[in-house]
Amino acid sequence: MDRNEELLIKRAQRGNIEAFEELIQQYDARIMKVTYDMLNNVEDARDVYQDIFIKVYRAISKFRFQSEFYTWLFRIAINTCINYRKKRTKNRGVSLDELQEKQREHWELTGNPEEIDPEKHVLNEELNETINQGIRKLSNQQRAVFVLRHYHGYKLRQIAEILECSEGTVKNYLFRATKKMQEMLSSYHKI
Numbered sequence: 001m002d003r004n005e006e007l008l009i010k011r012a013q014r015g016n017i018e019a020f021e022e023l024i025q026q027y028d029a030r031i032m033k034v035t036y037d038m039l040n041n042v043e044d045a046r047d048v049y050q051d052i053f054i055k056v057y058r059a060i061s062k063f064r065f066q067s068e069f070y071t072w073l074f075r076i077a078i079n080t081c082i083n084y085r086k087k088r089t090k091n092r093g094v095s096l097d098e099l100q101e102k103q104r105e106h107w108e109l110t111g112n113p114e115e116i117d118p119e120k121h122v123l124n125e126e127l128n129e130t131i132n133q134g135i136r137k138l139s140n141q142q143r144a145v146f147v148l149r150h151y152h153g154y155k156l157r158q159i160a161e162i163l164e165c166s167e168g169t170v171k172n173y174l175f176r177a178t179k180k181m182q183e184m185l186s187s188y189h190k191i
Helices: 003-013 017-025 028-039 042-062 069-087 096-110 118-137 140-151 156-163 167-190
Strands: none
Touching: 003 017, 003 042, 017 042, 028 042, 028 069, 028 140, 042 069, 069 140, 069 156, 118 140, 118 167, 140 156, 140 167, 156 167
16 A cells, blocks of 8 residues: 555545545446446446445544455445345346447447447347356355456456455356356357
8 A cells, every 4th residue: 555545545434525635536447347247237336336435435534454445445345236236137238228238338348330240249249148147146255256356367366365265266256257257158168
């Protein structure tokens, strides 16, 4: 942790809102991304994102500098996502707005629809949906490890710190998640 971050945390712990906002600005995009990756729904991610920073604001006085700030922050984010997923109903309908939002995000990432081979487009859409279904079927811990490792590039040691478990446990979750994902995607391997 650098000196500037430490000073911002100490000022935020004394109630300085500007310091808290400056501190959070350093992490807000990464927290939003991990929240979306854990929940796979834009609206849910936005709601949970707000809850995360409310929790962080209320708990910042308890931060004791025994770990990196990002580790503490991501632990709150992951736990909030896990708790949200537990509360969320299993048979949730898909909204038209959500589908349109995913399509818009897809075109922003891939470019002009006329430039895309229709067959590749269909295969990519199917593959993306299969990946998302597979991730939704992972346990909360497996999903957290898989998302932090493969979507955010964290090392196993960092993930262990975030989840407050051993590296061996993280390796176990990652192995099981990877095996499940490989099974789900085995038909695409041939293509």
